[in-house]
Amino acid sequence: MSHPILSVESLCKNYGDLKILRDINFAIEPGDFLVLVGPSGCGKSTLLSCIGGLTEPTSGQIAIDGADITHADPSKRDIAMVFQSYALFPNMDVAHNIGFGLEVRKVPQEERTDKINEVAELLKITQLLDRFPAQLSGGQRQRVAMGRALVRDPKLFLFDEPLSNLDAKLRVTMRTEIKRLHERLGATMIYVTHDQIEAMTLATKILVMKDGIIQQAGTPKQIYNQPANMFVAGFMGAPSMNLCHADIMLTEEGAQIAISRQNSEPIILTDYAPPEGLLRLDNKQVIIGLRPEALTDRAPETDAPAQMTECLLDVVEPAGSDTFAQIVMAGAEVTARLHGDIDVRSGNRLPIYFDLSKISYFDPDTEQRI
Ligand code: ADP
Ligand code: MG
Numbered sequence: 001m002s003h004p005i006l007s008v009e010s011l012c013k014n015y016g017d018l019k020i021l022r023d024i025n026f027a028i029e030p031g032d033f034l035v036l037v038g039p040s041g042c043g044k045s046t047l048l049s050c051i052g053g054l055t056e057p058t059s060g061q062i063a064i065d066g067a068d069i070t071h072a073d074p075s076k077r078d079i080a081m082v083f084q085s086y087a088l089f090p091n092m093d094v095a096h097n098i099g100f101g102l103e104v105r106k107v108p109q110e111e112r113t114d115k116i117n118e119v120a121e122l123l124k125i126t127q128l129l130d131r132f133p134a135q136l137s138g139g140q141r142q143r144v145a146m147g148r149a150l151v152r153d154p155k156l157f158l159f160d161e162p163l164s165n166l167d168a169k170l171r172v173t174m175r176t177e178i179k180r181l182h183e184r185l186g187a188t189m190i191y192v193t194h195d196q197i198e199a200m201t202l203a204t205k206i207l208v209m210k211d212g213i214i215q216q217a218g219t220p221k222q223i224y225n226q227p228a229n230m231f232v233a234g235f236m237g238a239p240s241m242n243l244c245h246a247d248i249m250l251t252e253e254g255a256q257i258a259i260s261r262q263n264s265e266p267i268i269l270t271d272y273a274p275p276e277g278l279l280r281l282d283n284k285q286v287i288i289g290l291r292p293e294a295l296t297d298r299a300p301e302t303d304a305p306a307q308m309t310e311c312l313l314d315v316v317e318p319a320g321s322d323t324f325a326q327i328v329m330a331g332a333e334v335t336a337r338l339h340g341d342i343d344v345r346s347g348n349r350l351p352i353y354f355d356l357s358k359i360s361y362f363d364p365d366t367e368q369r370i
Pocket of ligand 1: 015018020038039040041042043044045046047
């Protein structure tokens with residue numbers, strides 16, 4: 001039987017009384033691009049650092065290709081890391097920076113030069129090989145840091161927020177390049193970010209973390225469409241998923257859902273049978289989650305059940321290809337995603353269509369998906 005390229009089991013890290021990583025379990029297969037995403041301080045760097053061997057875990061196991069490396073020296077792990085702070089040697093030119101790891105491993109000069117040239121070509125920095133780090137732009141330094149990892153051809157690449165020092169436009173360009181590089185090399189990568197868009201666009205698998213706990217593991221589509229709890233629902237996707245209180249009403253025709261807030265007219269979702277699990281809730285209250293794109297100004301073109309309700313547009317924010325609107329729905333303020341070409345302004349009333357097939361339901365007590 002083949003082993004996963006990396007497996008992490010029951011991993012915990014404490015600093016004194018502080019529990020930074022709590023029972024982390026996951027495995028990745030060769031060629032995976034795993035993104036660890038979560039808010040700042042949730043333990044992403046600590047986890048990456050345990051895998052890379054720079055931080056000693058308190059308990060648990062880490063294995064590469066089936067071999068336990070939990071306490072192995074970093075140099076024995078066949079892993080290359082790229083940090084947020086690039087950590088280039090200022091007194092070495094780009095070629096030496098890229099080749100340093102090979103030099104340490106006593107790779108012969110000729111082979112080193114070939115490797116450096118090959119990687120430089122891949123990263124389009126051949127013309128920079130004799131420059132020093134101080135003579136490079138942020139994006140160029142980032143490429144050199146990548147080159148230093150790529151030249152080693154390791155079993156596993158670890159990236160800790162490698163794009164966070166770049167300006168917004170360059171981040172997007174480099175993101176595309178990292179994705180192209182991954183596809184071209186077929187390499188196995190773990191990538192840490194607090195940016196949910198980076199996670200969605202790069203990953204083959206995502207781990208969403210909060211407070212040292214994995215909240216959900218899945219493909220980008222699973223995480224986006226079936227968030228496991230209210231934290232994941234709110235964290236992944238921009239603008240965020242709308243979360244509203246609703247009541248489950250049992251009528252003669254069956255169960256109905258009423259989106260409601262105190263002192264406001266409820267919106268009743270008609271012709272719609274809520275999922276079985278909802279009927280078992282004791283207090284008959286539920287949180288419904290609707291992505292902005294499930295609230296829009298035109299009826300969905302699919303057969304999906306839809307419902308129309310007239311809503312007040314509180315604030316209208318044109319964004320080119322889309323227009324986002326804060327709308328008041330049964331007394332709650334929610335975000336709708338309207339078409340880019342729509343001609344409306346704040347204060348208008350507009351029929352809004354709900355795509356009822358896209359609703360997520362959460363238990364208000366546990367905040368877990370139903
Ligand atoms: P992230 O990368 O997700 O932003 P980190 O893994 O860097 O988070 O940090 C997680 C938590 O661990 C933070 O609260 C941080 O303050 C704490 N932490 C990290 N390193 C140490 C340390 N050496 N001693 C004590 N606490 C630490
Ligand atoms: Mg970090």
